Amino acid sequence: MDSPRVRDPERMRERILDAAQALILDHGFAATTVDAVVGRAGATKGAFFHHFGSKSELARALVERYAAMDRAHLEERLSRAEKLSSDPLQQVLLLIALYEEEFASMAEPFAGCLFASYIYEAKLFDDSTLEVLRDSTLRWRRVMREKLEKVAARYPPRREVDMESLADLFYSITEGAFIMTKTLGDKTLLGRQARHLRNYLELLFAPAETGVTPPIS
Amino acid sequence: MDSPRVRDPERMRERILDAAQALILDHGFAATTVDAVVGRAGATKGAFFHHFGSKSELARALVERYAAMDRAHLEERLSRAEKLSSDPLQQVLLLIALYEEEFASMAEPFAGCLFASYIYEAKLFDDSTLEVLRDSTLRWRRVMREKLEKVAARYPPRREVDMESLADLFYSITEGAFIMTKTLGDKTLLGRQARHLRNYLELLFAPAETGVTPPIS
DNA sequence: TGCAACATACCAACCAGTCGGTATAATGCC
DNA sequence: GGCATTATACCGACTGGTTGGTATGTTGCA
Structure with a gap:
């Protein structure tokens, strides 16, 4: 049956x-x-x-699968955003908005991130497994940084910021929001945190006073 | 001896x-x-x-000690910030700056947050233990939210934001930066992420176009 | 029919928790 | 103050259940 x-x-x-x-x-x-x-x-x-x-081999296979999925997911969203607009700033904002949409449409409050789970048991894994975590984190940094540098070239930021740590903010806020979601069980939290990242970028790269885009609501 | x-x-x-x-x-x-x-x-x-x-009793005692320390730490920094300035916006910015200072002066890359560690093994703990996590998280939310509402009352934010999720951003960014720090072993990361939160608040609550404070650098 | 894809029984190592016992400090009494 | 008595703090061998891993079968498919 x-x-x-x-x-x-x-x-x-x-x-x-x-x-x-x-x-x-x-x-x-x-x-x-x-x-x-x-x-x-x-x-x-x-x-x-x-x-x-062995069990450790499962750990590596699992995180490799997860990393591949994460990477493909990011690339897919980014290329969608790139098709929707040719302006790098709009592309970044759209990328965040796409993630917001997905977070909002999730049924359960999100189970968590395997990378974060692994890193808080880091001593249990061998180097090749932890390397996957580092690679994935650095990939996020690189991809977002490249995009943000194009943004900064066109829209001079209103404050002096280094693009590396600004790129890291995508990963930070997401991981932090995952933890809060798991703690409080509030599935709206994720999207609302992402929204602040979008606000920040809008304010930071706002071309002029009147150029501040109105909230989409 | x-x-x-x-x-x-x-x-x-x-x-x-x-x-x-x-x-x-x-x-x-x-x-x-x-x-x-x-x-x-x-x-x-x-x-x-x-x-x-039992081992579970250790878990509860440990997280209770950690939560008390976290709470005392926040209260101490906040009251220091409140003594340094009477303006709520400056107080919040100073609070972040104080945390930045501490992060910068740490010798090792930071070991991690016990709350995050627990939440990724949540099923191992009983409700009274997990309650400590929730309480601590909600306390951060409440404390920061109260402060931010005073800020917003004096400086109308340039974008429509809800103060609850803005308050949560303090916790999110911190936890996310902890994870990145553990992953990459970069002890400057934490302070640089906090700096972006400060930037965001400065931009969000900037009183007027000319009132945008120049980068401190 | 041969081999990959399973299933089942089993084992040695490990681990939380126990228990009988010892050493040190606190208390009560004269 | 001195001393018996009791309570607290700590020690470490032992145990029963659990866990990752294995050895040996059985089944399905090319």
């Missing part, structure tokens, strides 16, 4: 990864047992250790 | 809490064993279970 007797190794692997991710975001990596993972995935230990050589 | 044969239960308790906190911020709660804690604290299992009925 419910369980198709057909074998689909790729799907099984994904099911295990999905189960592990959900459990890890609630319990952390250490407290997520292999038994619990296979239980949730509807698999067995045999299947688990067939697909992953 | 080195080991005083005098008994000091309070100090022993603190030593255990200190050891636990340091280990938890690196390994998470689940992976922090009682043996490791007592090892680091120079204590034994007997001492541990004399002071704490």
